[in-house]
Amino acid sequence: MRAALFGLLLCCALPAWPAPPPERIIRLAETPGEPPLDPAAAAWERAPAATLRLYPQATIAGGPGGEPLMLEARALRGGTRLALRLAWADAGENTYDVHATDRFADAVAVQFAPPGKTLPYVGMGEPGRAVSLWLWRAGRPPESLxxxxxxxxxxxxxxxxxxxxxxxxxxxxxxxxxVAAHAPVALAFAAWDGAEDGRAGRKRLSAWQALAAPTGALPASLREEARAGGDAARGERLYAKLGCAACHAPQAGLAPDLASAGDIHWPGYLRRSIREPSAFLVPGYAALMPAFPLQAEDIENLTAYLMKRPP
Amino acid sequence: MSARQLGMVIDLNKCIGCQTCTLACKSQWTDRDGREFMYWNHVETKPGKGYPRDWETAGGGWDGARLKPGRLPRLTEDYGIPADFNFEAALFRDSDQPLRPLEPMQWGPNWEEDQGAGEFPNGYFFYLPRLCNHCTKPACLAACPRQAIYKREEDGIVLIDQERCRGYRYCVAACPYKKIYFNPLAGTSEKCIFCYPRVEKGIPQACAYQCVGRARHVSYLDDEGGALHQLVNVWKVALPLHPEYGTQPNVYYVPPLSPPAFDADGKPSGQPRIPDDYLSQLFGPGVDAALATLQREIDKKSRGEASPLMDMLIAYRHGDMFRLSRPEAEKP
Structure with missing residues (x-):
C-alpha cells in the first residue's frame, strides 16, 4: 500500500504523464513455437510478470465489496497464438459441481479491446465498441465470448x-x-470467487492494460488514451465549482461514484465522458449530465484530478 | 404486464394428492438431462416445509418496488436427490433386503406427505399443487441481469430464453415460490413453461388436462365466460397463493373447507379443522369470504337449488374447464 501511495505521489510530481503507470502495461514475450498451455511450463519464465489490482465491481448492485485482488499476468505469443498465464490467491477451491444448485465456481476472464484508438468502457465494452472475452470457470469448458x-x-x-x-x-x-497478427493492444481482467457466490457482476476487475512490446513501450494507438497532462489541483477546484459531487457520489446514486475512477479508467475515457457525457452511459444511470461548456484545458485538469484522486 | 393473461384455478377441495399432474408434467418435460430433481409441477402437503424445503422462508419477491433478497435451495438438502433403488437386490435375487434407496435421502418433493399439523382428533392437512405462477409482476424477470426472462404479450406466459441464460441464478433467489430450478448439467435455469407448445395448439397444460379430480380450470383472465374470470373476479372464491409476495401470481386456489374440529368433550366445535388463520397466511385476506361463499353455495346445491358456482366447480363436462381459444391473428 505504501509503495502504491509513493507511486501515486511520484505521478503527481510529474508535470505530464507520458505513459500509464507501470501496472497498466503487460510486456508481451514472443516464443518461437506454440505458447504452452501448462502453467508450470518453463517458457513462462521468459514472460515478465505484471501484477494487477482487480477492484470489486461497484458500478451496479451485487458487487462483492471487500478488498482488491492482486492478479499476476504473463503474456506469451507464438505466431497467431496468444497465451496468458494468470495467477491469483484464492484460499478455497470452488470447482463447478454438477450435483449442486447453490454453488458457484471460481473463474477468471480476460477481455480484449477492439482495434482502434479509443478503449471501450472497461466493464463489458459498449455499443459500437464490442469486446471479446475468454472465460475460464473451474470445472467447466473455457468459453470464447x-x-x-x-x-x-x-x-x-x-x-x-x-x-x-x-x-x-x-x-x-x-x-x-x-489473435490477429497485430491485435490486441489492450486487455482487462476479472476474477470471480465461488466462495462469495461470484458470478455476473459479483467480481473484481482491472483497468485496461496495454499489451506492450518486450521493451515496455506503450502501443502508439494508446498514446492519446494514456495522455494526462492537466493540473490536478486546478481540476479539483473546478470539480468543486461545477458541483460534480452532487451527483457523482455513492449516496446520491445519480451517477457513478468517481472516488476510484482513476484506478479503473484511463484518462482518455474520462476526457470522453466529460466532453460527451451521454455518448456512452454507464448502465443503470440516466443521461442526466450536461455537456459543460469547458475549455480543453479545463477538461485536462478535471481528468488529471480524477486520475489522481485518492480513494 | 401482458396484453392477455392465461391463468389457472386449482380447487383444493377436489385435489386428492394423487400426483397425476406431477407425473404428467415430469414425463412430458423433466425426466432427463439434469432435470431429474425438478418438479415444475408438484403437490405438497400443507402445513409443511414443502418443496424445496422451507421455500416459504427462502426470501424473494417484492418489497414495494424493490426486490427482496432470497437464497438458493440446495440440491440434496432442499430439493432431494432423485434416488436409485436396490431393485436388483430386493426384487430379483433371493434375499431379505427391503427395497430401499441406495443413498440415504434427506428430502424429496413429497417428503412429508399427509403429515400435516394438529393433534388427534384434530389433525389436519390438505394438498397444495404448485407450479410457476406466471406472475403479472415476475420478480425472476426483474432480477435477471441479462434480460433472459420474458413474459409473452399474447398469454402472459413467463419463459427463460435458454440461449441467453448463463446460470447466474438471480431468478432462482428472486422467485418467492422457488419455482425456478437451476439445471447443473446444462448450466442454465429452467422452469414451468405453462405447456406453451400445447397452449398454442389450444390444448390445456398437461397437469390440468390429466387431473383426475377435475380440480384445474384454465382460461384467460379477460375471458368473461371463462372459469378464471368467474371464480377470481365474480365469485371471488379463487385466491392467489401468498399475495403478500407482491408478484401478482396467476395461478389461483379455491381454499379448502374442512370438517369441524372436536372440542374437549369430543363434540363438533363449529370451528373448522383447518384454522382460518392458517389459510389466511397462505391465501390472504379473501379467505373468510371465499369459504363463506363456498359453504353458502354448497348448502344451496344440497337443498336442490341452482348454483352456477357449484356447477362450475363440479365441472360436469371436462371440456368446459378449459377455454384456450385465441383470436385468429394470434394463432401460431
Missing amino acids: TAHGFGSLERGAAPIEAHARRSAGGWEVVLRGR
Whole structure:
C-alpha cells in the first residue's frame, strides 16, 4: 500500500504523464513455437510478470465489496497464438459441481479491446465498441465470448483452450487462443470467487492494460488514451465549482461514484465522458449530465484530478 | 404486464394428492438431462416445509418496488436427490433386503406427505399443487441481469430464453415460490413453461388436462365466460397463493373447507379443522369470504337449488374447464 501511495505521489510530481503507470502495461514475450498451455511450463519464465489490482465491481448492485485482488499476468505469443498465464490467491477451491444448485465456481476472464484508438468502457465494452472475452470457470469448458455492454454477453466464434492447476493458495490458469497478427493492444481482467457466490457482476476487475512490446513501450494507438497532462489541483477546484459531487457520489446514486475512477479508467475515457457525457452511459444511470461548456484545458485538469484522486 | 393473461384455478377441495399432474408434467418435460430433481409441477402437503424445503422462508419477491433478497435451495438438502433403488437386490435375487434407496435421502418433493399439523382428533392437512405462477409482476424477470426472462404479450406466459441464460441464478433467489430450478448439467435455469407448445395448439397444460379430480380450470383472465374470470373476479372464491409476495401470481386456489374440529368433550366445535388463520397466511385476506361463499353455495346445491358456482366447480363436462381459444391473428 505504501509503495502504491509513493507511486501515486511520484505521478503527481510529474508535470505530464507520458505513459500509464507501470501496472497498466503487460510486456508481451514472443516464443518461437506454440505458447504452452501448462502453467508450470518453463517458457513462462521468459514472460515478465505484471501484477494487477482487480477492484470489486461497484458500478451496479451485487458487487462483492471487500478488498482488491492482486492478479499476476504473463503474456506469451507464438505466431497467431496468444497465451496468458494468470495467477491469483484464492484460499478455497470452488470447482463447478454438477450435483449442486447453490454453488458457484471460481473463474477468471480476460477481455480484449477492439482495434482502434479509443478503449471501450472497461466493464463489458459498449455499443459500437464490442469486446471479446475468454472465460475460464473451474470445472467447466473455457468459453470464447463477445459483449457490448452489461448483460450482452454472447458466444464468440474462436475456440480457446485452458489449463488450470491449484497452487499452494490459489489458481494458476493458462488461457490460449488465436489473435490477429497485430491485435490486441489492450486487455482487462476479472476474477470471480465461488466462495462469495461470484458470478455476473459479483467480481473484481482491472483497468485496461496495454499489451506492450518486450521493451515496455506503450502501443502508439494508446498514446492519446494514456495522455494526462492537466493540473490536478486546478481540476479539483473546478470539480468543486461545477458541483460534480452532487451527483457523482455513492449516496446520491445519480451517477457513478468517481472516488476510484482513476484506478479503473484511463484518462482518455474520462476526457470522453466529460466532453460527451451521454455518448456512452454507464448502465443503470440516466443521461442526466450536461455537456459543460469547458475549455480543453479545463477538461485536462478535471481528468488529471480524477486520475489522481485518492480513494 | 401482458396484453392477455392465461391463468389457472386449482380447487383444493377436489385435489386428492394423487400426483397425476406431477407425473404428467415430469414425463412430458423433466425426466432427463439434469432435470431429474425438478418438479415444475408438484403437490405438497400443507402445513409443511414443502418443496424445496422451507421455500416459504427462502426470501424473494417484492418489497414495494424493490426486490427482496432470497437464497438458493440446495440440491440434496432442499430439493432431494432423485434416488436409485436396490431393485436388483430386493426384487430379483433371493434375499431379505427391503427395497430401499441406495443413498440415504434427506428430502424429496413429497417428503412429508399427509403429515400435516394438529393433534388427534384434530389433525389436519390438505394438498397444495404448485407450479410457476406466471406472475403479472415476475420478480425472476426483474432480477435477471441479462434480460433472459420474458413474459409473452399474447398469454402472459413467463419463459427463460435458454440461449441467453448463463446460470447466474438471480431468478432462482428472486422467485418467492422457488419455482425456478437451476439445471447443473446444462448450466442454465429452467422452469414451468405453462405447456406453451400445447397452449398454442389450444390444448390445456398437461397437469390440468390429466387431473383426475377435475380440480384445474384454465382460461384467460379477460375471458368473461371463462372459469378464471368467474371464480377470481365474480365469485371471488379463487385466491392467489401468498399475495403478500407482491408478484401478482396467476395461478389461483379455491381454499379448502374442512370438517369441524372436536372440542374437549369430543363434540363438533363449529370451528373448522383447518384454522382460518392458517389459510389466511397462505391465501390472504379473501379467505373468510371465499369459504363463506363456498359453504353458502354448497348448502344451496344440497337443498336442490341452482348454483352456477357449484356447477362450475363440479365441472360436469371436462371440456368446459378449459377455454384456450385465441383470436385468429394470434394463432401460431
